Amino acid sequence: MTNMQFGVFSMVAGMGITLLALYIIGWMVKLMNKLWPYKEEEEKKSGG
Amino acid sequence: MWSSIDWSMLFAGFTNLTWQNIVMIVIGLVLFYLSIAKGAEPLLLVPIGFGVILANIPLSGMAAADEGGILNLIYHAGILTQIFPVLIFIGIGAMADFRPMLGNPFILIFGAAGQFGIFITLFIALAMGFKIPEAASISIIGAMDGPTAIYFSSRYARELLPAISVVAYSYMSLVPIVQPPIMRLLTTKKERAVVMSTSKTRVSKRVVLLFPLVAGIFGMLIAPMGAPLLGAIMLGNFLKESGVVERLSNVAEGALVDIVTLLLGLCVGAAMLGGNFLTTTTILILLLGLLAISLDTVTGVMLGKLMYWVTRGKVNPLIGAAGVSAFPMAARVVQREGQKANPRSFLLWHAMGANTGGQVASVMAAAVMLAILTGMGIMPLPV
Numbered sequence: 001m002t003n004m005q006f007g008v009f010s011m012v013a014g015m016g017i018t019l020l021a022l023y024i025i026g027w028m029v030k031l032m033n034k035l036w037p038y039k040e041e042e043e044k045k046s047g048g
Numbered sequence: 049m050w051s052s053i054d055w056s057m058l059f060a061g062f063t064n065l066t067w068q069n070i071v072m073i074v075i076g077l078v079l080f081y082l083s084i085a086k087g088a089e090p091l092l093l094v095p096i097g098f099g100v101i102l103a104n105i106p107l108s109g110m111a112a113a114d115e116g117g118i119l120n121l122i123y124h125a126g127i128l129t130q131i132f133p134v135l136i137f138i139g140i141g142a143m144a145d146f147r148p149m150l151g152n153p154f155i156l157i158f159g160a161a162g163q164f165g166i167f168i169t170l171f172i173a174l175a176m177g178f179k180i181p182e183a184a185s186i187s188i189i190g191a192m193d194g195p196t197a198i199y200f201s202s203r204y205a206r207e208l209l210p211a212i213s214v215v216a217y218s219y220m221s222l223v224p225i226v227q228p229p230i231m232r233l234l235t236t237k238k239e240r241a242v243v244m245s246t247s248k249t250r251v252s253k254r255v256v257l258l259f260p261l262v263a264g265i266f267g268m269l270i271a272p273m274g275a276p277l278l279g280a281i282m283l284g285n286f287l288k289e290s291g292v293v294e295r296l297s298n299v300a301e302g303a304l305v306d307i308v309t310l311l312l313g314l315c316v317g318a319a320m321l322g323g324n325f326l327t328t329t330t331i332l333i334l335l336l337g338l339l340a341i342s343l344d345t346v347t348g349v350m351l352g353k354l355m356y357w358v359t360r361g362k363v364n365p366l367i368g369a370a371g372v373s374a375f376p377m378a379a380r381v382v383q384r385e386g387q388k389a390n391p392r393s394f395l396l397w398h399a400m401g402a403n404t405g406g407q408v409a410s411v412m413a414a415a416v417m418l419a420i421l422t423g424m425g426i427m428p429l430p431v
Binding site: 001003004006007008010011013014015017018019021022023024025026027028029030032033036037038039 | 149150151153154156157159160161163164166167168170171174175180183250251252254255258259262263266267270271405408409412413416417419420421424426
């Protein structure tokens with residue numbers, strides 16, 4: 001593999017994997033927000 | 049007795065001074081000017097500036113390359129071992145507040161777009177003839193994250209470490225100057241004037257606590273080579289959000305990060321010896337660094353424009369420019385530019401979300417880069 005081929009591959013793979021990983025983390029956060037939604041009383045009790 | 053003394057030693061500093069040393073001492077003074085008079089990253093530029101001056105005093109033994117010298121010992125122990133960047137990341141994690149991003153997780157996508165400059169710059173640096181490890185280390189400047197740049201270059205391009213670290217930190221401080229023209233060029237006034245909802249989506253304490261664990265474990269499983277960076281930032285954040293180790297959290301975001309920043313700055317400065325630093329390679333790194341952070345802004349704003357179009361004008365495209373690691377400078381720039389276009393617009397909360405997303409994303413992008421390079425056998429497995 002030449003340097004240029006490597007450059008193209010790492011550009012596409014790097015951007016794609018980073019985007020995908022953060023997209024999945026975003027969905028995980030969304031899921032956590034659904035599972036444990038913010039409740040004012042609980043937060044006050046725990047001092048949060 | 050008088051005749052037995054070598055009087056020339058009294059003036060040895062002057063007689064051994066080269067023009068490169070003088071230029072570097074002036075650069076040290078310029079760093080002081082930028083940090084003290086202009087307020088640009090003083091916590092780092094002051095120690096770097098002092099390190100530059102110390103290293104360029106001939107025969108002082110204070111250069112990072114002077115075997116047995118004090119700064120040589122610290123350089124080897126802290127930078128070449130990558131301990132300092134990792135310790136700084138623990139502090140950054142303890143300082144970070146992910147709530148704005150957790151309340152609006154789709155904003156993480158802006159963090160990803162804000163890292164595309166890294167990969168495009170990698171391609172360009174390779175096209176310019178840099179070797180793969182050098183090109184990768186230079187492109188990481190686009191993470192707008194000093195410790196990541198140091199971590200990368202100390203492992204893969206040690207000879208470029210001084211230039212890369214100084215360029216990375218300098219451009220972080222220049223975000224308010226570099227970003228606005230690009231933001232204005234790529235957006236219309238109508239787009240910049242979009243008012244986004246200012247209601248803050250609150251998140252439960254449990255989500256705030258679980259985020260560093262969930263995102264950390266997932267991210268490290270995807271790219272285990274980035275575990276020192278991602279693990280450190282998540283450790284720092286977990287210390288803070290757990291609420292039960294306040295002393296450790298305070299030390300991480302206070303004394304620890306301060307001490308390491310001082311030593312790291314001094315050592316980076318001490319590595320900037322005139323003869324090695326004043327080269328065309330340094331100029332190329334300066335240009336590629338500027339390109340990397342400019343491209344981060346371009347890709348972020350372009351994604352913002354796409355979101356503006358998809359949401360039919362509900363997302364202000366400027367938010368995309370905040371998806372970088374330079375915290376909180378990038379978020380403040382977005383807020384200021386938004387208000388210039390529409391004084392009723394308050395983008396800070398959303399921009400902070402994108403900015404903290406950018407912090408996570410920059411580490412994730414670096415980890416992905418490490419995984420690709422290691423996976424292709426181009427770089428050795430970390431030891």
